[in-house]
Amino acid sequence: xxxxxxxxxxxxxxxxxxxxxxxxxxxxxxxxxxxxxxxxxxxxxxxxxxxxxxxxxxxxxxxxxxxxxxxxxxxxxxxxxxxxxxxxxxxxxxxxxxxxxxxxxxxxxxxxxxxxxxxxxxxxxxxxxxxxxxxxxxxxxxxxxxxxxxxxxxxxxxxxxxxxxxxxxxxxxxxxxxxxxxxxxxxxxxxxxxxxxxxxxxxxxxxxxxxxxxxxxxxxxxxxxxxxxxxxxxxxxxxxxxxxxxxxxxxxxxxxxxxxxxxxxxxx
Amino acid sequence: xxxxxxxxxxxxxxxxxxxxxxxxxxxxxxxxxxxxxxxxxxxxxxxxxxxxxxxxxxxxxxxxxxxxxxxxxxxxxxxxxxxxxxxxxxxxxxxxxxxxxxxxxxxxxxxxxxxxxxxxxxxxxxxxxxxxxxxxxxxxxxxxxxxxxxxxxxxxxxxxxxxxxxxxxxxxxxxxxxxxxxxxxxxxxxxxxxxxxxxxxxxxxxxxxxxxxxxxxxxxxxxxxxxxxxxxxxxxxxxxxxxxxxxxxxxxxxxxxxxxxxxxxxxxxxxxxxxxxxxxxxxxxxxxxxxxxxxxxxxxxxxxxxxxxxxxxxxxxxxxxxxxxxxxxxxxxxxxxxxxxxxxxxxxxxxxxxxxxxxxxxxxxxxxxxxxxxxxxxxxxxxxxxxxxxxxxxxxxxxxxxxxxxxxxxxxxxxxxxxxx
Numbered sequence: 001x002x003x004x005x006x007x008x009x010x011x012x013x014x015x016x017x018x019x020x021x022x023x024x025x026x027x028x029x030x031x032x033x034x035x036x037x038x039x040x041x042x043x044x045x046x047x048x049x050x051x052x053x054x055x056x057x058x059x060x061x062x063x064x065x066x067x068x069x070x071x072x073x074x075x076x077x078x079x080x081x082x083x084x085x086x087x088x089x090x091x092x093x094x095x096x097x098x099x100x101x102x103x104x105x106x107x108x109x110x111x112x113x114x115x116x117x118x119x120x121x122x123x124x125x126x127x128x129x130x131x132x133x134x135x136x137x138x139x140x141x142x143x144x145x146x147x148x149x150x151x152x153x154x155x156x157x158x159x160x161x162x163x164x165x166x167x168x169x170x171x172x173x174x175x176x177x178x179x180x181x182x183x184x185x186x187x188x189x190x191x192x193x194x195x196x197x198x199x200x201x202x203x204x205x206x207x208x209x210x211x212x213x214x215x216x217x218x219x220x221x222x223x224x225x226x227x228x229x230x231x232x233x234x235x236x237x238x239x240x241x242x243x244x245x246x247x248x249x250x251x252x253x254x255x256x257x258x259x260x261x262x263x264x265x266x267x268x
Numbered sequence: 269x270x271x272x273x274x275x276x277x278x279x280x281x282x283x284x285x286x287x288x289x290x291x292x293x294x295x296x297x298x299x300x301x302x303x304x305x306x307x308x309x310x311x312x313x314x315x316x317x318x319x320x321x322x323x324x325x326x327x328x329x330x331x332x333x334x335x336x337x338x339x340x341x342x343x344x345x346x347x348x349x350x351x352x353x354x355x356x357x358x359x360x361x362x363x364x365x366x367x368x369x370x371x372x373x374x375x376x377x378x379x380x381x382x383x384x385x386x387x388x389x390x391x392x393x394x395x396x397x398x399x400x401x402x403x404x405x406x407x408x409x410x411x412x413x414x415x416x417x418x419x420x421x422x423x424x425x426x427x428x429x430x431x432x433x434x435x436x437x438x439x440x441x442x443x444x445x446x447x448x449x450x451x452x453x454x455x456x457x458x459x460x461x462x463x464x465x466x467x468x469x470x471x472x473x474x475x476x477x478x479x480x481x482x483x484x485x486x487x488x489x490x491x492x493x494x495x496x497x498x499x500x501x502x503x504x505x506x507x508x509x510x511x512x513x514x515x516x517x518x519x520x521x522x523x524x525x526x527x528x529x530x531x532x533x534x535x536x537x538x539x540x541x542x543x544x545x546x547x548x549x550x551x552x553x554x555x556x557x558x559x560x561x562x563x564x565x566x567x568x569x570x571x572x573x574x575x576x577x578x579x580x581x582x583x584x585x586x587x588x589x590x591x592x593x594x595x596x597x598x599x600x601x602x603x604x605x606x607x608x609x610x611x612x613x614x615x616x617x618x619x620x621x622x623x624x625x626x627x628x629x630x631x632x633x634x635x636x637x638x639x640x641x642x643x644x645x646x647x648x649x650x651x652x653x654x655x656x657x658x659x660x661x662x663x664x665x666x667x668x669x670x671x672x673x674x675x676x677x678x679x680x681x682x683x684x685x686x687x688x689x
Contacts, residue, residue, distance in 0.1 A: 047453070065578070067574070067577065067578065068575060070573070070574065072484055072485055072543070081517050095580050095581070095582050096580065097580075098577060098578055098579070098580045099579065099580025100580075102578060102579065102580075103574075103578035105571060105574060105575065105578070107571060109569075109571035109572060109574070109575045110575075111572065111575065111576075111590065112572075112594065121579070121589070122579030122581065125579065125581045125582075125585050126579075126581075169575070172575075172579065173578070176579055178578055209291065230473075
């Protein structure tokens with residue numbers, strides 16, 4: 001059985017969690033970036049990853065769809081279970097993993113192509129056989145961008161404003177029908193109004209998708225997320241998961257002293 | 269005026285010595301150094317161009333071997349004679365061998381009267397350049413030039429000659445400087461460059477893609493990279509020797525065309541063909557194309573690759589649809605600049621075996637060849653003055669060719685850059 005069928009069959013299995021890491025360590029060469037992370041991500045919820053700079057938040061996020069492997073020296077130990085399968089198994093193709101677990105980056109990075117092509121390209125590369133116009137329209141509508149761009153789909157994606165570009169990147173990500181969307185500080189390069197739009201969009205998307213978001217902005221984590229994972233680092237700069245729970249609980253009643261120091265601004 | 273507040277932190281505790289006038293003076297000195305460097309560059313370039321133009325134009329004294337008045341037949345001046353009369357003049361004044369050759373080129377029965385008249389002027393009247401003057405002499409010592417010409421050549425007449433003209437560009441090579449042109453050399457250069465491009469561009473860009481997008485950072489790849497960087501600095505004559513050993517000698521069957529049965533007589537050119545020359549120049553510019561293409565590929569923002577991978581694209585899809593289109597302007601610019609260098613190369617082609625004298629246009633990759641710089645090199649080595657003049661004219665042709673190439677590089681780059689943003 002090839003790995004695609006394997007994933008499809010297991011997709012129906014009614015696991016409670018969208019994705020989970022088990023004893024995950026990630027290394028860059030000899031440097032251990034994160035250590036022994038066990039994280040259970042709930043389905044169709046927004047999970048925020050917060051923590052001080054350099055604590056391995058982005059590394060954690062990227063290990064969920066094997067994007068870390070693009071760094072030549074990076075490798076992972078442990079398991080990431082997605083739909084019942086460890087995505088780090090040898091017979092799993094990272095290309096297929098990345099289609100199912102999409103990604104939105106810190107800085108909006110639309111392709112230097114038309115708005116239409118930006119959305120259609122990923123789907124076409126993955127062999128989408130349906131009606132492309134409908135897919136583009138639906139994806140742009142789901143990304144709350146359709147009203148602003150429907151009359152200029154042939155213009156360059158780079159002609160849009162920063163906030164629009166970021167929503168275009170979200171439309172591009174959902175056009176390949178992922179199950180999970182990873183967002184790496186998606187609003188940190190945007191102004192407050194554009195940030196608000198992205199946050200509203202994340203709430204809307206969480207009805208259909210599981211979202212994991214890395215953010216530096218604690219108000220944002222408090223506003224938008226259902227669950228929060230707080231990462232910190234050991235003296236040798238290795239990231240560790242300190243506390244994980246419902247956002248309400250983390251922000252109002254943290255169990256760990258380090259979490260409390262961080263969210264009240266005494267550290268970070 | 270120096271800004272000097274009566275009381276501020278720095279003046280109170282005296283930690284700073286602003287010394288503004290000295291800092292500005294140093295800045296001015298450096299500015300002058302930079303300006304002088306620029307001026308030196310411009311002066312050298314101007315001197316080069318003036319030197320070439322100086323030889324390519326100027327007064328010449330022309331003397332006819334037989335005055336047209338001597339060819340008057342039955343009281344009819346040369347200009348009004350019939351075609352048959354002109355043919356008979358031609359026949360009685362030139363050697364039988366030359367007459368036969370002209371007949372072979374095109375039978376006299378088929379030639380027009382004007383054509384025959386031109387032949388009589390060219391071969392019988394035979395206006396010959398006796399002495400030439402440079403452009404500066406022609407402009408600033410005009411009177412002395414005319415006096416000198418009248419004194420030395422009372423039968424001759426003086427005229428202003430532009431050594432570069434349409435006839436010079438369209439005529440084949442000739443042993444007579446007044447009839448010689450650069451058509452053979454231009455065609456040879458174009459053919460050679462076409463082969464060079466066909467070989468070096470795909471190989472170079474392919475190697476650059478592999479090294480930048482696929483190859484890991486290990487010892488072997490670092491050695492390869494260092495080697496490529498060093499190859500770019502190897503003197504071109506070494507490439508000529510390499511080309512001689514590989515393409516002309518070892519691969520003679522391939523480069524002479526006999527492998528494909530395309531040449532009946534493999535002894536004429538052996539491996540010293542356009543194909544050998546093009547491949548040799550291809551080897552020469554390959555490292556430059558690779559390095560340029562690598563730089564262009566490096567300049568593609570990593571965020572684009574990440575976006576592509578994040579959508580579930582394979583490495584090849586990422587390279588083909590995002591990296592290459594975005595690197596293309598840089599790759600093309602680098603390629604055209606390398607091609608410009610190859611167009612001007614002389615030394616490796618001398619070694620590979622450029623023909624010293626061919627009057628026939630190259631017919632394909634298996635023809636013998638000469639190129640513009642080879643032609644210039646050979647003309648400057650001849651003793652007669654006029655060859656220096658036509659060498660200068662050929663240099664102008666070469667410079668125009670290079671300028672066209674560089675301009676097209678800029679246009680291509682602008683075209684693609686605009687399309688991408």
